Amino acid sequence: MQHFRSDAIIVRVREYGESDLSVSFMTRDKGLLRGIAKGGRKSSRRFVNCLEPLSLVLMDYHQKAEGKAYFLDSCRLVDSFPGIRENFESLSLASYVIELLELLFPYNVTDPRAFDLAKATLGFISRGADLQKVRILFEGHAMALGGYAIDLNKCAICGRKYTAKGDGVILMEKGKFSCLKCSTPTEKHPLLSPQAISGLRAVQGGAWETLKHLHLSPEDLTQIGHVLKMHVAYRIGKRLKSAKYLQ
Numbered sequence: 001m002q003h004f005r006s007d008a009i010i011v012r013v014r015e016y017g018e019s020d021l022s023v024s025f026m027t028r029d030k031g032l033l034r035g036i037a038k039g040g041r042k043s044s045r046r047f048v049n050c051l052e053p054l055s056l057v058l059m060d061y062h063q064k065a066e067g068k069a070y071f072l073d074s075c076r077l078v079d080s081f082p083g084i085r086e087n088f089e090s091l092s093l094a095s096y097v098i099e100l101l102e103l104l105f106p107y108n109v110t111d112p113r114a115f116d117l118a119k120a121t122l123g124f125i126s127r128g129a130d131l132q133k134v135r136i137l138f139e140g141h142a143m144a145l146g147g148y149a150i151d152l153n154k155c156a157i158c159g160r161k162y163t164a165k166g167d168g169v170i171l172m173e174k175g176k177f178s179c180l181k182c183s184t185p186t187e188k189h190p191l192l193s194p195q196a197i198s199g200l201r202a203v204q205g206g207a208w209e210t211l212k213h214l215h216l217s218p219e220d221l222t223q224i225g226h227v228l229k230m231h232v233a234y235r236i237g238k239r240l241k242s243a244k245y246l247q
């Protein structure tokens, strides 16, 4: 028998049998896991206030042998992110954050940075940060961590290096960047200003501090947001249930 303790974000809780709960949770070191909370349906002191989706908890759990089911022993609430539940927009974005990460990092695909991103993003939302900015920061970095970064260093058609001068175009169906000599902006090939390109590069790299110094205009932010929304839709959108509740 092996015992574990880790920070975990509760993803989903379902009734299981007569008195148990089946709990999906995201951990930093083992990624997404599912475990049984024995007796969890009855008010249990071991899980008090803990098994609420989108909460950060300290989880104790065990596994009888490698490859066998996990069982939850107890957990302690670390942060319920109360601000998330204050309005529909915040709750929708928080649900979307977890759903996109579940798709990018399913069972057995572990990246500690995905957990850190989830925790940071839920914190931003709970503290009332600008939801448009939070979404951009989250989507750009999550997609890049999942292997879907848009290469902004060179034009995908002529191969010329992009030198941060002049507008560019994103070829959404390919998830690639093109210079204006090779492609014309259209609905499916949205335009990005040089500032927006720098901003997108910073969010993809998780360089949020850099982003603060870029002084992006509302128009730049709108361009980045539009490209990321389409990028997610093109790559994995059909499988995202929560996306339709976002503006």
Ligand SMILES: [Zn+2]
Binding pocket: 155, 156, 157, 158, 159, 160, 178, 179, 180, 181, 182
């Ligand atoms: Zn080109």
